[in-house]
Amino acid sequence: MSVTLPYITDNFDSGNIRVLDASDPENIALEIKQDKDSDFYQWFHFKLHNTAHIKHVMHIKNAGQAAYVEGWDDYQAVASYDREHWFRVPTSYDGQTLTITFIPEHDSVYFAYFAPYSYERHQDLIHSAQHHLDCQMQVLGQTIDGRDITLLQVGEVAEGKKSIWLTARQHPGETMAEWFMEGFIDRLLDEDDGAARALLNKAVFYLVPNMNPDGSYRGHLRTNANGVNLNREWQQPSIENSPEVYYVRQKMVETGVDMHLDIHGDEALPYNFVSGCEGVPAWDDKMHQLQEQFKATLLAITPEFQDDKGYDIDEPGQANLTVASNWVGNNFNCLAYTVEMPFKDNILLPDEIVGWNDGRSALLGRDTLSAIYQIVDDLR
Template sequence: MTLTSSPLAINAAFDGGNIRVVSIDDAADGCRIDLEIVADHQSDFFQWFYFRVAGARAGQAITFRILNAGKSAYPFGWPGYKVRGSTDRLAWRMIDTGYADGVLEWTWTADASLGWFAYFAPYTMEQHEALVARIAAMPGVRHRELGQSLDGQAIDYLSIGTGPKQVWLYGRQHPGESMTEWWMEGALERLTDAADPVTAALLAKATFHVVPNMNPDGTRRGHLRTNAAGVNLNREWHAPSPERSPEVLCVRDAMDATGVDVAMDVHGDEAIPANFLAGYEGIPSWTDAHGEKFYDYGRRLAAHTPDFQTDKGYTKSAPGNANLSMSTNQLAERFGAVSMTLEMPFKDHDPNADPEFGWSGERSKRLAHAMLETLAGMIDEL
């Protein structure tokens, strides 16, 4: 809605949208639009935004200010961050962005009457449905609806391959981390490439179980981190329930049925400008031999692609202090899996930066390819 007689209109009432208009000041000497991000339903989490502006005049300079950015879930992620903007919802370029006194600010010089702005290149539920339809129709792919979310949306599962190693790929537990489903698209495209000899050899040794979106409700609602009940799914893996976290419950039940040898939980990180892995240090059953398999995978991946590094990342849990409500720790303890959390940046992978697009959906897809190639080179050891 708009709060003045200006022809400009702000709208986020669409799949994945999130913003609230505070004011629009469309004066002759400049235009300023003040906004707020809406918190996740029944939760204090917020950081994801996605909206459009309509009615822009050619060459008009519009300054956007998100006034409550300093109260967001991870305000330490704003310094150095750049908003993504698009006029076609296909190419999402970075826009110079400032952060000061709790306000996130950027200026767009309109080159179209419509413009879209987001925390990261969106991956909507409509895109998810199209991906699932396309991949499920491919030869050798088995699709199943594992269960339903609190809003009644499907938890889609795709199985590919016939090998004895059980590999689980799952993402979007935190719906605002949209790069995760771009990664999933890349992984699924590579796993269904019948002409790829690396894929063929990998699928002969492993069966892949893929859940591209663990949190469809949060995705559609425009949430940052939680489901329809305001629950952080990645703190439910020790005791998921139908009332709070049916999404985790149905996936973990399916994992119990197949077993898990390798698990990749795909995420995005607000602050660290690099791709990195987090492991399962601190689980009760930790052994150095088990952990070395995880570390070896990271070293091989860093050697394989400039879009990954091992210097930056999270602090490791102390012995015995792993949080078993988190999936990576739970699966390593529950199954003895080589379990890992991939974190991709909302900013850029600074060791191999792209000044126009930053870290992007396309680069997320390519990283998925590199991770599968690395896995293929050591699947027998895992």
């Protein structure tokens, strides 16, 4: 009996894998491609054909040199037959090789580092949002590859209203960030949601669901088409190297900022948490009070959030001002947080089938609107 050889491809939006050897279904050798002009890599996304009812053992050989090797510990890859429903699959890591073992039920299956958020879905998100009377879609500029840098302005500008900014997916492989934004936008535009309606009476929202569409489409983990880490560009962005930051920052200066959330994902930590800007020169008691108030509110709203585990707090005056939340917090003397979600599971509320996933990310986005509602009156 002959065995049909597996066929593996990454020739699609956000695809990333290199096939080294696929001659034996139970000993497939793969590696992840680096971001263009960069040493970063960790995001993978590929399709496996000719697969039904055959055991496949796929070894990602260069996992041990990835950007965040601690991210592989207790990690399970995700798979999908229809690109809508993603589930966790058996995955192991021996310190060098990440191994995925799976017997597909159908002829074709996708695998990814986390539930992908496609460029087409991004287009659907921003273009459906513009149908709402309170929403305007603005193109701030173009990326290196010529894609639009798109902003959604939600709410009518008026005297006394706050300016609240949410940016997401500076690091393109952190797809949970745009799932978060989808949930947030869906609720903010819900005319039957009292908290959303009340917020739009008090604030204008400036939303960038995808800061890095080039890196997203190219299947990068962390950089844009020039190999630039956008979240290290905020002090001196340029149209040549980091137009995404340049144009967004320019718009922030125009509108002012009373609150900023920059949405991310963390490879290693199995928690949802926030990272503040305590180390910026402009840090004061008001900023401290707002940070604590926001965290306390989010803790009360959802068990998916916690504040015991996270990043070390910067010493006074030692914050890295090339990072978005630090630059914004310092320049606008406002509440500015980096929001982090896990690639793994939320260990405090685990789900063995899906782990932390697209749906839970979207729900956290919806819950975050409630937290903003609780503090909007105190922002200035």
